[in-house]
Amino acid sequence: MxxxxxxxxxxxxxxxxxxxxxxxxxxxxxxxxxxxxxxxxxxxxxxxxxxxxxxxxxxxxxxxxxxxENTQWILILSYFRTGLRFLWKTRNYSSINILGLAFGITAACLAGLFITDQYSYDTFHSKIDRLHRLAMDLNFAGDVEKVGGSSYIMGWEFPEKISGIEMASRLKSGYGILIRDNENHEQRFHYADPPIFQMFDFEWERGSSEGFGDPNSVVVSADFYKKIGETDEVKLNLQGEDKTFKIIGVIKDMPMNSTFSPNLILPIEVWTTTVHERRTKTWLDINMNLIILTRENANIADINSQMTQLLKEGDPEMEIDQVDLYLQKFDQIHSDTSIYTGNGLNPTISEDILWVVIIVGLLCLIISSLNYSNFSIGHFLIRSREVGVRKILGARSHFVWQQFFIETLISSMIALLLATVLMIILLPYYAEFVAVPYGFHDLLKPKFLFGCLVILLVSTFMSGTYPSLILARFKVVNTIKGAQKIGGRNIVSRIFLTSQIGLAIFLIIGTIAINQQLNYLLDFDLGYDDQRMVNIDIPDSEESKIARLRSHLSEIPGVAGFSVNSGFNGTRMTGEMEEKAGVVRHLHVDPSYVSFMGLEIIKGRDFDPELESDKTNAVIINETLQDILEDQDILGKEIPFSYGDLENPVVIGVVKDFFFKSPKYEQPPLVMYLSPQYPFQYGLIKMQENFSGKHFKQIEEAWNEVFYPNPFSYYWMEDLNERRMKAEVQIRNVALGGAVIAIMLVIFGLLSILGTYIQQRMKEIVIRKINGSSIRDLFLLFSKRFGTWLGLGFIFGTYPAYQVLQAWLEEYAIRIQMGYWMAFVAFGVCVLVFVVTLVFQLLLADRVNPVMFLTEE
Amino acid sequence: MESIGSLEEVILMILIKKDKSHGVDIINEYESALGKRISLPAVHVVLKRLIKKGWVKSEFGEPTSERGGRRKRLYWASSNGYEVVKELQEAKMKLWNSIAKPSYQYVGV
The missing domain is CATH 1.10.8 (Helicase, Ruva Protein; domain 3)
Incomplete structure (x- = not known):
């Protein structure tokens, strides 16, 4: 065979x-x-x-x-193995790089935590997509005031007459004095209608809403229930009258991300019995909220126009030019600061902060991804021979591409692990930083974990795409010869460097400007000195009581002065000034107010308590009002202002504008008078410089002697003015944190870029050294090579930063100018970082033995 | 569970019986056991399917001269494959036993 x-x-x-x-x-x-x-x-x-x-x-x-058949997995496993091997081989650079990526991921994850938390507000209510709050645009001659509120009668008429409304509940905050065991506290609570319990998702710890509406019933929160010792009754002093309420139900405390977190809910009828009947009939007596549950598929625009129509019919002689009623989505209340609001439903955060957090988080992620890209391309030469050999052995370019992507994924995953550790360490500080009490359980929420996964994939994609494409693409012959040209990669990696520097400059300028603006606002001369000034409540404006308090206070050594006022109220001018002046603030003061506050009188004189006419018919106005009236010789003239018995009063003085509202806004026109048209509600006490806690205790005792059983409550004016800046402080903190991380990331980036750059040029460096170059010469040489790119980064960062910040500053009535110095400081920081890194790398290069690099081939 | 064809079942049983064997062994065993002819590619197609389903494993063996110096590929059944056949056979036996068979033995009291 x-x-x-x-x-x-x-x-x-x-x-x-x-x-x-x-x-x-x-x-x-x-x-x-x-x-x-x-x-x-x-x-x-x-x-x-x-x-x-x-x-x-x-x-x-x-x-x-x-x-x-099964090669895919074998290949991927082998990619993992080679990937880890390579990371280990280059562990010095890799660790810097992965650490950088970890910082970026941490920043992005923490930002994501904040954002998801903020966007989860109120979403736990099952009917949230149909829940609304009544809001309105009040148009005073083109001056639109946005108000989130309702009158009592609207809450009665709208659900009755509009078919698109399934149910509605009025919601009003009130306060009284909680009486228990001889100890009295001021207590805030809400008034509401029975449907409120069907509209929101309350969980009942005991009892139910059954019987709510009976004027003696009350629903309390679990927290409050515990606080009062789990009794069945609540005793409240409302408007001077003691009332006992029976607890019919206890609800679980609302979660942290809830706009509406009641302690006590009383039937709204309790409020109606304490006020004049007129207030329940007046259409534009806006003093409460109306929460509306629309029917499914209801047309919101229809409901809006029907409400506006009903208001016109109900109040044909409306004093306001135009009122548009509309529904605001309930879950938007917490971040919409444009609508003036109150009654227990307040925005907790401004949309600005959300944007700052999103931008900072994204920038950090981008910068760290660019770092990574640069790093990978920087190791081009090390890998190029490997890739060349693989290609010769038959690897197709998409295998190579896949391999580098998997390597990036490994790095990202290690970075994510590191980031997790970082987050666990940083979380308590972060929670303090953004003033939201986050706990570790927040890190385990599925939404957040999903977000982390997305961030991981995004960072892998951003870091890995460019380097892997480049590595997959280049010519085999050149890599084997070791002559792969690096011209292309230099441009790209320098563009990355440039954009990183640009981003860092953007963040630094932003931080400087925000910080400057905030300090400017905080240090702004308010026109009065808010230091050591205490605001106290005056529950009873009876003259004899105030006089008694005044004499008590004068005996306390720590007290420098005392003055009472009515708080700032608003009304409109009369006659032709009505439209022009808009709302004028007016303030009932005692004769000492102007000197007590230290207001600067620019024209005329202060109130004189001896003059009878000053007590009835004289006013002091502020500069703004004088400018509006367009009369420089206003002294002694009547102005078209009327409030109560005070009609067309005579101006006796003009004071320089002082900032009784937040200096963020234009200060409104102001009228001050002695005539008792509005009861005194507040007292201001100025303390001596060397006052002590003992003196403060004496103030409380004096106050209690006069106004007991009302509880003594006070706040420092300085605190108030700082509270007004809360949003700005938050923005500043976030921007500052972001800038610090960004600068660190840029340092990492520069370290790895310059490091690889210099390592690839070791031969050049040692030859130069042998020929007599000093470190200084080398430094100048390399600075020149990178100088242009630094400059470009400066331009790319500065221009948008100035644009964005100018727009932001426009929102403030008083603001700083964007100076050139900010850009120079930012640039200086970047140059400093650059120089230090370069010198550091050059010093390292200087220490090696030249022979090593010359004998290599 | 993945479905199993009748040819797949027979070949799997052959592999369980014979341990490591190559295409020619399987054809010989098949033809002697069932007395039917089968084409070579039919066996190979089925083997590929069985491998994909994870019931059979394979590796290259030694080249021999009667194969013109080409290598054999040796196949053997995996434990999964054994389980599948076992279950199937037990079910079939149960079914078969439940069928009344013609019997001349009279059983009774």
Whole structure:
């Protein structure tokens, strides 16, 4: 038997169409069978069977090679192995780089935590997409005031008459004195209608809302219930009258991200019995909120116009030019600061902060991803031979591409692990920083974990795309020769460097400007000195009581002065000034107010308590009002202002504008008078510089002697003015944190870029050194190479920063100018970082033995 | 669970019986056991399917001269494959036993 007996046609035919390992196996089997059959049943039989087997083998054409059946996983495993090996080989740079990525991911994750938390506000209510709050645009001659509020009668009429409203509840905050065990506290609470319990998702710890509406019923929160010792009754002093309420239900405390977190809910009828009937009938007595549950598929625009129409019918002689009523989505209340609001439903955060957090988080992630890209491209030469060899061995370019992506994924995952550790360490500080009490359980929420996954993928994608594409693409021959040109990568990596520096400059300028603006606002001369000034409540404006308090206070050594006022109220001017002046603030003061506050009188004189006319018909106005009235000789003239019995009073003085409202806004026109048109509600006490806690205790005792059983409450004016800046402080903190992280990331980036850059040029450096270059020469040489890119980054960062910040500053009535010095400081910081890094790297390079680099080849 | 064809079942049983074997062994065993002819590619297609389903494993063996110096691929059944056949056979036996068979033995009291 010789081998040539086996026919050749199966080989010729099948070797073309079968996968290679199938071919070997099938042809082998054929030949073996052929021999067997020939031996057993003769040549003819063997040949016949061979012929059919060969023909039928065509069907194996489309099968895959065995070796490729599971290769995907084997390959990916091997990518992981080589990836880890490479990371280990370059562990010095890798650790810097991964640490950088970890910082970026941490910043992005923490920002994400904040954002998801803020956007989850109120979403736990199952009917949240149908829940609204009544809001309105009050148009005073083109001056639109946005108010989130309602009157009592609207809450009665709208749900009755508008079919798109399923149910509604009025919601009003009130306060009284909680009486328990001889100890009295001021207590805030809410008034509401019974439907409130169907509109919101309350969880009942005991009892239910059954019977709510009975004027003696009250629903309390679990926290409050515990505080009062789990009794069945609550005793409250409302408007001087003691009332006892029966607790019919206890609700679980609302979660942190809830706009509406009641302690006590009383039926609204309790309020109606304490006020004049007129207040329940006046359409534009806006003093409460109306929460509306619309029907499914209700047309909101229809409801809005029906409400506006009902208001016009109900109050045809409206004093306001135009009022538009509309529904505000309930879950938007917490971040919409444009609508003036109150009654227990307040925005907790301004949209600005959300944007700052989003931008800072994203920038940090981008910068760290760019760092990573740069790093990977920087190791181009090390990897290029590996890739070249792989390509020669048959790797297709998408394998290479895949491999580098998986390596990036490994780094990102290590970075994410590090970031998790960082987050756990940083969380308590972060919570303090943004003033939201986050706990570790917040890190385990599915939404947050999902967000982390997204951030991981995004950072992998951003970091890995460019380097892996580049590595996959280049020419095999050049890499093997070791002559792969690096011109292309230099441009790109320098563009990355440039944009990083640009981003860092953007953040630094932003932080400087925000900080400056905030300090400017905080240090702004308010026109009066708020230091050591205490505001106290005056629950009763009876003259004898105030006089008694005044005499008590004068005996306390720590007290420098005392003055009472009515608080700032608003009304409109009369006559033709009505439209022009808009709302004028007016303030009932005692004669000492101007000197007590230290207001600067620019014209005329202060109030004189001896003059009878000053007590009835004299006013002091502020500069703004004088400018509005367009009369420089206003002294002694009547102004078109009327409030109560005070009609067309005479101006006796003009004071320089002082900032009784937050200096963020334009100060409104102001009228001050002695005439008792409005009861005194507040007292201001100025303390001596060396006052002590003992003196303060004495103030409280004096106050209690006069106004007991009302509880003593006070706040420092300085605190108030700082509280007004809360949003700005938050923005400043976030921007500052972001800038610090960004600068750190840029340092990491520069370290790795300059490091690889210098390492690749070690031969050049040592030759220069041998020829007598000093470190200084080398430094100048390399600075020149990078100088242009630094400059470009400066321009790219500065221009948008100035644009964005100018726009932001426009919102403030008083604001700083964006000076050039801010850009120079930012640039200076970047240059400093650059110089330090470069010198550091050059010093490292200086210490090596030149021979090592010259003998390498 | 993935479905199993009747040819797949037979070949899997052959592999369980014979341990490591290559295409020619399987054809021989098949033809002697069932007395039917089968084409070589039919066996290979089924083997590929069985491998994909995880019931059979394979590796290259040594080249021999009667194969023209080509290597064999040796196949054997995995423990999964064994379980599958076992379950199937037990089910079939149960079904078969439940069928009344013609019997001449009279059983009774």
């Amino acid at each position: 010789s081998e040539s007996e086996f026919p050749t046609y199966p080989q010729r035919l099948l070797s073309k169409i079968l996968p290679y390992d199938t071919k070997e196996e099938v042809l082998g089997d054929m030949e073996e069978l052929y021999r067997q059959r020939k031996a057993a049943k003769g040549v003819a039989y063997a040949k016949r069977r061979l012929f059919w087997d060969t023909l039928k083998s065509v069907r194996l054409m489309n099968t895959k090679e065995y070796s490729r």
